[in-house]
Amino acid sequence: MTLYRQLLATMLLLFGALFAVTYWVQFNSTRTYLAQQQETTVINTATALGLALTPYLENGDKVSAESVIKAVFDGGYYRLVRLDLLASHDVIEQENTNHVAGVPAWFMGLDLFPEISNESILTSGWLQLGKLKVVGHSGQAYYELWQGMTNLASWFVVGFLITTLLLMRALSYLLKPLDQIREQALEIEQHHFGHEIPEPRTVELKQVVQAINTLSGKLAAQFKEQAQEAENLRERVYLDAVSGLGNRAYFVGQVNAWIAEAGQGGVMLVAVDMLDDIYRDEGFAARDNMVKSIAQSLNDELSGWDGAAIARISATEYALLCPTNDLDTLQELAERINNRIADLVVNPMGEADALSVIGIAGRDSQDDLSSLLTKADNALGRARNERRGAVVMEGGHSQGMMGRLAWRDLVEDAIARQLWRFKAQPACRFDNGLRLHAELFAAIHRDGNDYFAGQFLPAIEQFKLGSEFDQAILTATVPLLQQDAELVLAVNITSGAICSEEFLLWLGDFLGRNLELKDRLLFEIPEGAILKHQAQVEALVAVLREHAYQWGVDHYGRHFQSLGYLEQMAPSYVKVDHGYTSQVMEPGADTSFLAAVCRAAHNAGVLTIATRVENEQQVELLSGLHIDGYQGFVHPAFLI
Known part of the structure; x- marks a missing residue:
């Protein structure tokens, strides 16, 4: 139970007890008063009636005596008035047996009022004329007590409700700083820093808030320092200082990852x-400016x-x-x-001469890194022997069987006819x-x-089919998850779908219809999409969070931009780019950068997963680099 509820319940119990005691005291006081009033009335009535009856009894006028008794009985509220005539042994009696209306x-039946009666002997000198008995009726006392106490109870209930509302508002206001401290503590636990709590007026809470704000600021600064450390290490290990592009080690890692994913295209x-x-x-300054200009042109x-x-793999x-399924585009x-590149040199004569080859x-299907780079180097050598501006291509013959339109038709046919074959590769914890x-992993089977x-x-990216493709894949995952109650799937989202408003609307409806899968269906967004289309990714993540679905980052660490998006977007996990994890096994491999980017994610409360881990030796090496889990051929994919 929360502190708010405990305080509210305690105060309401105290107020309730106070109201109950007050009500009980008032109840007893009213009952005693009504009982005494009834007793006084009976005694006074008996005395007055006795004085009025004596003259008639002395004269033996029974009719007049009976008239007096009827007048007194009708003018008051009595249960019984009885006169025993001692001389004639006659009895004059008036009795009221009616129940009081308006009283349960x-x-x-609680017997709150005892029967009150008064008996007296009427005399004339030494002669006894009769015996008079007057018994009060407690119905009027019950009626008065019931009406008074029900009204009082109603006012007490209204007062209790008003007190409850006032207490709730007062406690909410007084405990608001404490609730903010609690939320901040949860944010810190989830590694979200930097948000300051407004300082309250309460001295004790103010000191706590100041301490929490200081701690949060220090942790935010520490996280930024670690992210910057990772960036510095990446620049040292994988970045060319002059051009701002990757170096040879970075390029080798990316090509290895591309080959492992059975990518098409060329180098x-x-x-x-x-x-x-x-x-x-x-001089070197002019050369460096040209190097940067060429790098910008290539990026564009x-x-x-x-x-x-x-x-940039050498000085020149x-x-x-270049991933593509159409080598003509290369x-x-x-x-x-x-x-x-030719346009980068200003020629006063207005002539444009080629400057590069x-x-x-x-x-080809069997190419590895070595054979691919060898073919590229041979093609470059032939281009140098021809002329400036020459372009020479080698290989790629096994890709020439299908053109761009054929690939588009294949994808559209697969979407229309559901020509999918699915495999799933487990991601497991190290500990x-x-x-x-x-x-x-989806393949097209035709x-x-x-x-x-x-x-x-x-x-898919070239012909903007990402939205249709992802809709088809996600729709196909629902029966897969329904067939296996233990299965948890992570599905990759294409950049085209992320940038599609139509897909975003469809996704919201899809998630709403499948809320039972929120803990079994995960979404993976490529890091490149986060950096290029941050606004669209934020909109997609908002839809996922609205329906309590989790998401992760694929190809984490591939791009040379800040890792600060981890704290801002707070994914559930990241999958470290294979271009880095594949180099762990190489002799003399520098794992400092890999450890740094994983530590940055780990300290942000994000689970880190290494990809394409092929053997137990890699598992052992990666387990010491702040990585929580691994995925790859060490646990082969299975058909589903």
Whole structure:
């Protein structure tokens, strides 16, 4: 029970006891008064009646005596008036046997008033004329007591209700600072810092509030310091200081993750050898400015490519990871990049000469990192031997069987006919091995062939089919969860769906119709979408929270932006990008950055999960890096 309810109940009990004691005292006082009044009335009536009857009894006038008795009986409220005539042995009697109206029978049965009577002998000198008995009727006393006490009880009830309302308002006002302290403590427990509580007037609570605000501020500053530490480590390990792009280690990690996800597309190497000429002729400052300009141009060209990565791998070379299912777009992209780089040099004669060459390696089904980079390097060498502005492509022959429109038709057909094949890969805790959830992987099964997400997702983003695709997948998960009561699924949401208002409206209705799944259906949002479309992601998260659904971040740590969104958006968990976890097994691997970003998430109260963990040795190494769980081939995916 809350302190508010305890105080309210205690005060109401005290007021209730006070009202009850007051009522009891008033009840007894009224009853005693009415009993005494009745006794006095009976005695006075008997005395007066005796004096009035004596003359008639002396004369033997029975009729007049009876008239006097009737007049007195009718003028008062008595149960019995009886006169025994001693001389003639006659009896004159008047009796009232009626019940009092307006008084419950159970109340009359409480015997609150004893019978009050008075007997006297009427005499004339020494002669006894008769015996008079007057018995009072307690009905009037019961009526007066009932009316008075019911009215008093009504006023007490009204007063008690008014007192209750006033107490509730007073306690709410007085305990508001304490409730704010409680909410702040819960926020701190959930690693949400920075919000200050207004200081109350109560001295004791004011000191507590000041301490809580100071603690919250220190924790918020500490979290920001840890996030900044992670950023600094990432810049040291994975960032090229001049261009602001990733370095070779970053690029290798991203390509490994892309290959592991069966991604399609290619790797592009851009060589700008004229940077050496700029350095010799104009110095390092001019060269660095050109390096930054080229980096900005590359970022602009790949801004709409989901899953792309850019790095500077040497003084004059840049590497680009370009996920796509149409290699012709890589050729077009390379031509645009050459033109953008050529435009960076101001030519007084108005002539535009190419300054760069590009080699492209299209990914074939069996390519690993080494073979893919070898093909890209060979293509770049051939381009250098041709001319400036040359674009040479090698490989990618196994991808040429389907064009962009064919991939679009495949996805639309799968959505219309529900051509899905689902697998789920468990995510487990390091400490006890318990399953946290299972991530859902969708493949399209048509004409005896399976097409995996890494193959058709570029078409979904390119043709803006994310909303329809995610609606179809989420709809298909409902029967899967209903069939297995123990299954907890995590479903990835595409960037296209996140930016779709139609999907947001549909999702609100879907979640409302499936509230029983709120603890068994999780949503994963890619980190890139959070950084590029923060407003849309916040709207999506608001819908999830409205229906008490949980969500997580996929590819955590992939992008070179602040990790501050963790505190602001408060996901339930993050999945560390495979580009970092895959390097743990490499000789001399620097795990300081991985530990730092995981510690930043851990200290923000967010569960951290490593992805694509392949063996027990990786499990053992990752368990010491502030990571709570792991997911990968160490626990193979299962069909559902």
